[in-house]
Amino acid sequence: MCGINGIMHLQTQKKVDERLLTKMRDSLEHRGPDDKGLFLENNIGLGHRRLSVIDLSSAGHQPFFSDNGRYVMVYNGEIYNFKDFYPELRSHGIIIKTNSDTEVLLQLYELYGLKMLNRLHGMFAFAIWDKMERKLITVRDRMGVKPLYYTFKNETFYFASEQKALFTVGIPLKLANDGLEEFIFNRFVSGENTLYENVKKVLPGHVMTIHESGKITNEKWWDLKSEIQNHPKIQKPIEWFRNTFDDSLKLRMVSDVPVGVLLSGGLDSASILASLNQQNFKDIQTYNIGFKEKEHNESHLAKLIADKFNYGFHTMQLEDNNLFEKLLSATYFQDEPIMHLSEPHILALSQMAKPAVKVLLSGEGADELMGGYVRYKALKYPSLLQTIAVIGNMEYFNTSPRFEKLARYSQIADPDDLVLYNGCNIYPKDISTVFGINSPPKNEYRMQILAEAKSIYPNNLRRQALYLDQHTYLCSLLDRNDRCTMGASIECRDPFLDQRLIAGLGSLDDKWLFTGKKWKYILKSAMASRLPAEVLKFKKVGLSVPWGDYLIKSQGFIDELDSFSKSDLFKMDYFGRINAPKLVENFRKGDTKMIPYIMPLFMMHIWLKNYANKF
Numbered sequence: 077m078c079g080i081n082g083i084m085h086l087q088t089q090k091k092v093d094e095r096l097l098t099k100m101r102d103s104l105e106h107r108g109p110d111d112k113g114l115f116l117e118n119n120i121g122l123g124h125r126r127l128s129v130i131d132l133s134s135a136g137h138q139p140f141f142s143d144n145g146r147y148v149m150v151y152n153g154e155i156y157n158f159k160d161f162y163p164e165l166r167s168h169g170i171i172i173k174t175n176s177d178t179e180v181l182l183q184l185y186e187l188y189g190l191k192m193l194n195r196l197h198g199m200f201a202f203a204i205w206d207k208m209e210r211k212l213i214t215v216r217d218r219m220g221v222k223p224l225y226y227t228f229k230n231e232t233f234y235f236a237s238e239q240k241a242l243f244t245v246g247i248p249l250k251l252a253n254d255g256l257e258e259f260i261f262n263r264f265v266s267g268e269n270t271l272y273e274n275v276k277k278v279l280p281g282h283v284m285t286i287h288e289s290g291k292i293t294n295e296k297w298w299d300l301k302s303e304i305q306n307h308p309k310i311q312k313p314i315e316w317f318r319n320t321f322d323d324s325l326k327l328r329m330v331s332d333v334p335v336g337v338l339l340s341g342g343l344d345s346a347s348i349l350a351s352l353n354q355q356n357f358k359d360i361q362t363y364n365i366g367f368k369e370k371e372h373n374e375s376h377l378a379k380l381i382a383d384k385f386n387y388g389f390h391t392m393q394l395e396d397n398n399l400f401e402k403l404l405s406a407t408y409f410q411d412e413p414i415m416h417l418s419e420p421h422i423l424a425l426s427q428m429a430k431p432a433v434k435v436l437l438s439g440e441g442a443d444e445l446m447g448g449y450v451r452y453k454a455l456k457y458p459s460l461l462q463t464i465a466v467i468g469n470m471e472y473f474n475t476s477p478r479f480e481k482l483a484r485y486s487q488i489a490d491p492d493d494l495v496l497y498n499g500c501n502i503y504p505k506d507i508s509t510v511f512g513i514n515s516p517p518k519n520e521y522r523m524q525i526l527a528e529a530k531s532i533y534p535n536n537l538r539r540q541a542l543y544l545d546q547h548t549y550l551c552s553l554l555d556r557n558d559r560c561t562m563g564a565s566i567e568c569r570d571p572f573l574d575q576r577l578i579a580g581l582g583s584l585d586d587k588w589l590f591t592g593k594k595w596k597y598i599l600k601s602a603m604a605s606r607l608p609a610e611v612l613k614f615k616k617v618g619l620s621v622p623w624g625d626y627l628i629k630s631q632g633f634i635d636e637l638d639s640f641s642k643s644d645l646f647k648m649d650y651f652g653r654i655n656a657p658k659l660v661e662n663f664r665k666g667d668t669k670m671i672p673y674i675m676p677l678f679m680m681h682i683w684l685k686n687y688a689n690k691f
Contacts, residue, residue, distance in 0.1 A: 082235050083096065085119040094114065111137055122139045130331065190213070197575070199570075219441075249272065267548075282296050321577065341376070350385070351571075363426075363429045368393065374614070396631070403420045406559075406563070418621055439572060441570055455494060462489075481672075536586070584598070651677070659677075
């Protein structure tokens with residue numbers, strides 16, 4: 077796991093400035109504190125910061141060169157099955173000189189070009205400079221576990237693992253209007269766009285090639301729709317899932333450094349621990365975040381499951397000034413306003429784990445693949461939502477935040493919009509009423525993915541929502557995990573995101589996902605013999621954080637809420653109609669319905685005050 081960056085001048089007579097290339101690279105030091113390297117040759121420059129996980133020797137130093145000198149590569153990620161290619165490479169007369177997956181990746185590219193990508197089990201973002209054809213090939217893994225950002229300025233192409241590396245060398249930090257719209261209406265910016273003008277992402281499962289001539293090509297190398305539609309029928313789904321999941325775990329334990337587990341106490345992370353135990357992995361350390369508020373706390377379950385398998389258990393709570401400080405740090409590492417609201421906790425947990433492990437396993441992806449979110453349940457009976465829309469102002473719907481949210485959600489009439497806004501906390505009508513913002517974003521990328529979802533799962537809103545989330549919401553979670561763990565120089569791996577599981581689960585009938593009271597039926601069935609009933613039957617909490625309490629009870633947040641009500645944020649035209657002092661006043665008087673309106677604005681205020689002026 078590493079940080080990568082590069083500069084390519086399309087004006088071939090212009091030479092890359094080593095000082096700028098180094099400045100970009102070293103802004104990513106947290107991603108790779110173990111080693112650093114540069115490649116400079118006239119109009120092209122590549123940089124690398126290394127976190128040593130596989131082959132800790134200097135043989136894995138990057139930028140990495142092919143034996144014939146034609147190719148130079150910088151690579152961030154892991155190819156878990158790299159040793160499986162050894163016999164094949166040797167049969168071609170290739171002498172393997174390192175124990176690194178980096179060498180295997182470049183050798184495979186030399187032999188097969190981009191056709192080798194479908195054979196890789198891993199997470200990766202890499203760039204290869206082809207000296208002969210004078211082109212730069214940039215590649216991103218199937219689901220976008222590893223990030224890759226880029227921009228063009230003055231006929232120069234810049235790329236990096238994080239946006240801050242671009243801003244460090246003078247790329248303007250300017251909010252995009254359509255990015256702002258999507259942030260407010262959809263919580264985050266999806267697809268290739270970002271919150272910033274002219275800063276883009278290489279899409280998951282895509283290759284972007286930049287030729288020295290100025291020609292740019294974008295190619296999709298992995299397509300989930302076709303993978304699902306062409307998947308052979310799974311004859312014994314529970315057995316298939318259990319075996320594939322175990323193999324995914326086995327692959328993700330390939331490491332030359334200690335591996336730990338982010339353990340919430342919920343079904344997903346407990347399943348990871350159960351699989352490790354089943355495969356006789358020993359001396360595993362687990363890391364848990366706890367809360368003193370009972371309704372948010374799963375620590376007792378996490379300890380129960382760790383003790384059951386005789387694994388180490390470490391827990392912590394994050395509150396008051398410590399939470400505020402971690403919020404500022406997490407905002408810096410995230411490069412954008414935080415939106416999942418658990419970023420400070422994952423950063424703190426990773427920092428706690430750092431002395432003992434260099435890799436953490438996460439349960440990310442299970443909910444999006446198997447229907448784990450409660451919000452999907454609202455899509456089971458769209459006609460019931462229409463009824464709630466009529467009676468939603470009754471007192472009953474004010475008895476809990478979840479019911480109140482359901483009443484607001486039911487005001488959405490269009491089935492497509494029910495899917496598009498399923499992952500939101502506030503909806504277009506709410507935003508119009510409270511913020512005075514009346515123009516929803518175009519959501520072109522989301523609409524494109526929704527069209528794919530409808531072609532695979534016609535008249536099935538739940539499956540459409542899962543497919544949409546796999547291309548949007550899940551990407552935002554993977555970004556969160558990458559920044560928060562790499563902020564502590566730790567690599568995060570996601571066993572549920574093995575491509576065999578993603579495509580296979582997408583091909584199964586609804587009953588394997590949506591049977592039972594809490595859904596994720598196939599996972600519960602596969603783990604029934606491995607996990608105690610307390611875990612299998614526990615009401616899902618997830619990493620939910622009582623921010624409403626913090627904002628009115630913790631001194632640092634109380635002071636910041638005062639600052640927020642007078643924030644420069646509200647001097648921006650887009651937010652000009654928002655009455656921030658009134659929002660804060662109502663909230664402090666006990667109107668907890670204000671929390672979902674305040675939080676995205678508050679986090680953008682934190683970003684504006686503490687991040688935007690750093691560059």
